[in-house]
Amino acid sequence: MSSAEPRTAGPDHLWSVDEHLEDVLTTVRPLEPIELQLLDAQGCVLVDDVTVPVFLPPFDNSSMDGYAVRVADVSGASEEFPAVLDVVGDVAAGSAGLLRVGPGQAARIMTGAPLPPGAETVVPVEWTDGGLGDGPVSGMRARGLAPEGAGGQVRVYRPAGARAHVRAKGSDVKAGDRALEAGTVLGPPQIALLAAIGRGTVRVRPRPRVVVLSTGSELVQPDEQLGDGQIYDSNSFALTAAARDAGAIAYRVGAVADDVDTLRSTIEDQLVRADLLVTTGGVSVGAYDVVKEALSHVGDEDEPGGGMEFRRLAMQPGKPQGFGSVGPDHIPLLALPGNPVSAYVSFELFVRPVIRTLMGLQDVHRPTVRATLAADGALSSPKGRRQFLRGSYADGEVRPIGGAGSHLVAALAQADALIVVPEDAESVEPGAEVEVVLLG
Amino acid sequence: MSSAEPRTAGPDHLWSVDEHLEDVLTTVRPLEPIELQLLDAQGCVLVDDVTVPVFLPPFDNSSMDGYAVRVADVSGASEEFPAVLDVVGDVAAGSAGLLRVGPGQAARIMTGAPLPPGAETVVPVEWTDGGLGDGPVSGMRARGLAPEGAGGQVRVYRPAGARAHVRAKGSDVKAGDRALEAGTVLGPPQIALLAAIGRGTVRVRPRPRVVVLSTGSELVQPDEQLGDGQIYDSNSFALTAAARDAGAIAYRVGAVADDVDTLRSTIEDQLVRADLLVTTGGVSVGAYDVVKEALSHVGDEDEPGGGMEFRRLAMQPGKPQGFGSVGPDHIPLLALPGNPVSAYVSFELFVRPVIRTLMGLQDVHRPTVRATLAADGALSSPKGRRQFLRGSYADGEVRPIGGAGSHLVAALAQADALIVVPEDAESVEPGAEVEVVLLG
Numbered sequence: 001m002s003s004a005e006p007r008t009a010g011p012d013h014l015w016s017v018d019e020h021l022e023d024v025l026t027t028v029r030p031l032e033p034i035e036l037q038l039l040d041a042q043g044c045v046l047v048d049d050v051t052v053p054v055f056l057p058p059f060d061n062s063s064m065d066g067y068a069v070r071v072a073d074v075s076g077a078s079e080e081f082p083a084v085l086d087v088v089g090d091v092a093a094g095s096a097g098l099l100r101v102g103p104g105q106a107a108r109i110m111t112g113a114p115l116p117p118g119a120e121t122v123v124p125v126e127w128t129d130g131g132l133g134d135g136p137v138s139g140m141r142a143r144g145l146a147p148e149g150a151g152g153q154v155r156v157y158r159p160a161g162a163r164a165h166v167r168a169k170g171s172d173v174k175a176g177d178r179a180l181e182a183g184t185v186l187g188p189p190q191i192a193l194l195a196a197i198g199r200g201t202v203r204v205r206p207r208p209r210v211v212v213l214s215t216g217s218e219l220v221q222p223d224e225q226l227g228d229g230q231i232y233d234s235n236s237f238a239l240t241a242a243a244r245d246a247g248a249i250a251y252r253v254g255a256v257a258d259d260v261d262t263l264r265s266t267i268e269d270q271l272v273r274a275d276l277l278v279t280t281g282g283v284s285v286g287a288y289d290v291v292k293e294a295l296s297h298v299g300d301e302d303e304p305g306g307g308m309e310f311r312r313l314a315m316q317p318g319k320p321q322g323f324g325s326v327g328p329d330h331i332p333l334l335a336l337p338g339n340p341v342s343a344y345v346s347f348e349l350f351v352r353p354v355i356r357t358l359m360g361l362q363d364v365h366r367p368t369v370r371a372t373l374a375a376d377g378a379l380s381s382p383k384g385r386r387q388f389l390r391g392s393y394a395d396g397e398v399r400p401i402g403g404a405g406s407h408l409v410a411a412l413a414q415a416d417a418l419i420v421v422p423e424d425a426e427s428v429e430p431g432a433e434v435e436v437v438l439l440g
Numbered sequence: 441m442s443s444a445e446p447r448t449a450g451p452d453h454l455w456s457v458d459e460h461l462e463d464v465l466t467t468v469r470p471l472e473p474i475e476l477q478l479l480d481a482q483g484c485v486l487v488d489d490v491t492v493p494v495f496l497p498p499f500d501n502s503s504m505d506g507y508a509v510r511v512a513d514v515s516g517a518s519e520e521f522p523a524v525l526d527v528v529g530d531v532a533a534g535s536a537g538l539l540r541v542g543p544g545q546a547a548r549i550m551t552g553a554p555l556p557p558g559a560e561t562v563v564p565v566e567w568t569d570g571g572l573g574d575g576p577v578s579g580m581r582a583r584g585l586a587p588e589g590a591g592g593q594v595r596v597y598r599p600a601g602a603r604a605h606v607r608a609k610g611s612d613v614k615a616g617d618r619a620l621e622a623g624t625v626l627g628p629p630q631i632a633l634l635a636a637i638g639r640g641t642v643r644v645r646p647r648p649r650v651v652v653l654s655t656g657s658e659l660v661q662p663d664e665q666l667g668d669g670q671i672y673d674s675n676s677f678a679l680t681a682a683a684r685d686a687g688a689i690a691y692r693v694g695a696v697a698d699d700v701d702t703l704r705s706t707i708e709d710q711l712v713r714a715d716l717l718v719t720t721g722g723v724s725v726g727a728y729d730v731v732k733e734a735l736s737h738v739g740d741e742d743e744p745g746g747g748m749e750f751r752r753l754a755m756q757p758g759k760p761q762g763f764g765s766v767g768p769d770h771i772p773l774l775a776l777p778g779n780p781v782s783a784y785v786s787f788e789l790f791v792r793p794v795i796r797t798l799m800g801l802q803d804v805h806r807p808t809v810r811a812t813l814a815a816d817g818a819l820s821s822p823k824g825r826r827q828f829l830r831g832s833y834a835d836g837e838v839r840p841i842g843g844a845g846s847h848l849v850a851a852l853a854q855a856d857a858l859i860v861v862p863e864d865a866e867s868v869e870p871g872a873e874v875e876v877v878l879l880g
Contacts, residue, residue, distance in 0.1 A: 042684060056671075056849070058670075065726035065727075093657060094657035110727065111724060112656065125725055139725025140725055142727055171848075177850070179850060188784070189879075191677050192674045193853040195672055195676075196671070198660075217532060217534035221640065222638045222640035223638065226494065226638065228538075229499065230536075231552070234635035236635075241628040258533070285565055286551060287532075287550065287586070287590070288532045288583055289582070293584060293585075338551070339552075340636060344629065408611075410617070413632065415629065
């Protein structure tokens with residue numbers, strides 16, 4: 001985490017969503033690159049341009065199972081007047097010591113095998129008698145069943161031009177070509193290319209390790225018995241899943257009681273495995289909001305970039321938010337509100353882009369579209385706050401799901417979009433065009 | 441794998457892409473459900489409807505940090521004439537033994553804490569003096585700093601109607617409601633809901649374990665030295681990555697030499713950890729095509745559903761394909777051709793849908809769109825075969841990338857779509873509308 005410009009806004013400043021997001025994203029920096037095994041780098045961002053060290057294919061090779069021959073020996077060949085050639089042996093894929101094909105000779109050749117010296121072209125086995133003397137065949141007999149296939153004579157029934165069915169050395173890529181650009185996200189085809197040019201490891205920005213913990217003395221682990229005044233912890237599960245969905249390696253710490261010392265020591269313990277910490281709860285104006293109380297004392301706040309700031313955002317849900325860094329390495333920490341819907345919406349808007357920034361991705365935000373509001377009545381929204389309502393989007397229309405309450409997690413589970421009601425709108429009529437964040 | 445109807449098409453039958461796909465997909469069955477921890481079930485398909493066992497929230501609770509009071513005690517309160525109430529203590533989230541709020545009394549209450557007996561409504565702390573006697577406050581002082589805040593008197597400056605800032609028991613979901621339908625894919629919001637209703641585990645279809653192995657004596661592991669006639673193994677990397685991308689737990693076995701006994705014993709060894717096997721190479725008409733040779737002898741082919749069939753498909757790339765099952769448990773096996781582009785395209789068209797079918801997903805195919813062909817010249821395509829060309833898609837237009845050669849892995853790494861040229865077309869002009877498979 002870099003030492004960003006000092007945040008000068010006072011404690012009474014009401015931050016807009018965009019101000020907060022900009023502050024967060026200009027502060028976090030992509031993780032330092034590391035060298036990873038190819039398959040461990042899947043989904044990661046390439047740091048350097050990759051140049052091809054070899055020709056691909058590395059040698060002229062056959063694109064068919066057939067016979068490697070000289071052009072002159074098969075010119076004019078037909079079913080009526082086949083060319084009859086002496087078979088000098090097999091060239092299998094991976095063959096090293098190559099046969100030489102002289103005039104009047106043929107080498108049986110397999111797909112991918114190097115074109116042997118002396119041969120100028122390949123005739124597919126379907127254009128020959130396969131050495132059996134009974135007219136055109138549909139394939140070769142397996143070597144195990146017919147080792148004699150590699151000798152004797154073959155009848156060729158059609159001519160072939162020079163270098164027919166031959167894949168030329170370097171026809172895919174040439175040594176010195178740029179295979180992939182820095183910034184490329186490594187999916188299966190990019191991994192295919194890296195392997196094909198002999199790269200077993202690659203330098204990428206790693207997936208961030210994200211530690212998720214929820215706070216609240218009322219929280220009980222699922223499958224345990226609820227006591228009076230208790231609820232199940234859902235945030236640590238939801239946000240761990242959401243962090244994985246965003247590309248992170250996520251660790252769920254689970255619920256920590258509202259006790260400053262416990263919270264502080266839990267966070268200090270987690271710093272060793274965290275590139276990012278996410279907490280839920282304890283950030284509002286109550287007397288038991290221990291995240292606020294605890295986090296200004298974690299690590300060395302004299303170092304630049306250290307320290308946490310707690311803010312009010314012009315946003316619903318998600319008004320109280322904390323952001324800063326903790327520990328000697330200034331690990332970024334986002335302290336989200338504790339209501340499940342507030343926590344989830346805050347994660348989508350702020351934490352997901354942080355994770356993707358840490359990964360070095362260019363495109364860190366969820367896609368947004370304009371859509372027509374399909375609703376039974378007008379949506380109301382608090383003036384001066386940007387509201388994010390849960391919705392269901394399809395075919396250019398979005399329909400609100402559930403109400404505005406930040407505890408309505410059942411409705412959240414049916415939603416696939418957030419409907420954005422801007423700060424200056426107090427109501428939105430059905431049929432109006434609205435901005436929609438697609439969550440899928 | 442079920443015992444599907446016998447495949448009656450003879451060895452000379454040229455299968456269409458659709459016939460082969462239908463044969464494959466009607467043969468494989470979704471995996472048997474298992475009970476998984478919530479976070480291990482991410483991305484999996486729920487097998488049963490989930491009914492809510494508790495009310496959510498389980499009790500009336502405060503949506504604000506403030507004071508729980510009786511309505512009559514604060515009616516008519518104003519800044520000039522505040523209601524002055526005796527603070528009988530704190531109700532924190534997670535509180536069990538509750539204070540009782542009598543006439544003229546208030547309990548300091550935190551967000552999420554249960555509404556104590558006797559209290560009828562909540563006034564936010566910002567509508568009070570917070571017990572400090574100095575006019576409206578912006579929040580409570582942390583309990584650690586000001587334990588006296590839980591006692592003394594509080595001045596309330598605004599009235600509150602009955603049950604203001606109270607989230608009613610069951611207002612999110614009620615016991616007996618259906619939380620999630622069978623067939624739902626579990627993303628972060630669904631995991632949030634399951635945790636919130638106390639479900640620590642859930643019955644889903646697991647991610648399939650897919651074993652990927654490439655065959656070919658010419659294949660060398662990346663980072664090793666290439667000898668004459670050798671190339672790097674890319675298929676095992678590409679298809680392992682693609683299997684993970686499709687949702688599977690994938691194991692890369694790597695390259696196996698073209699030797700029947702080695703291949704057979706490798707496959708037999710892998711059966712214990714495989715719900716699906718994928719091989720590349722060795723399925724064509726050559727004499728060294730050992731996959732074909734080896735696979736009819738793996739396991740017990742007398743059992744129904746056992747055995748492999750090798751076919752020619754009316755398709756480019758990807759003409760030779762093998763499909764069937766191996767071993768005593770009839771583990772499905774797809775034997776793909778060995779050229780990297782053929783293998784990748786075959787994976788996208790056939791293996792990805794199999795993986796998603798094993799997961800129990802409804803939507804097993806990549807999305808397709810219609811697009812306008814943007815190209816410098818006409819595309820040519822072999823008559824009678826469905827061609828899949830690599831392309832780049834944006835804004836309703838698709839542009840071919842690289843040529844038709846099945847070894848052009850560099851071009852594949854730049855593509856994000858497959859352009860489909862149907863069987864009856866021998867050429868497609870620029871500006872024509874084509875079907876496009878989106879790979880992203």
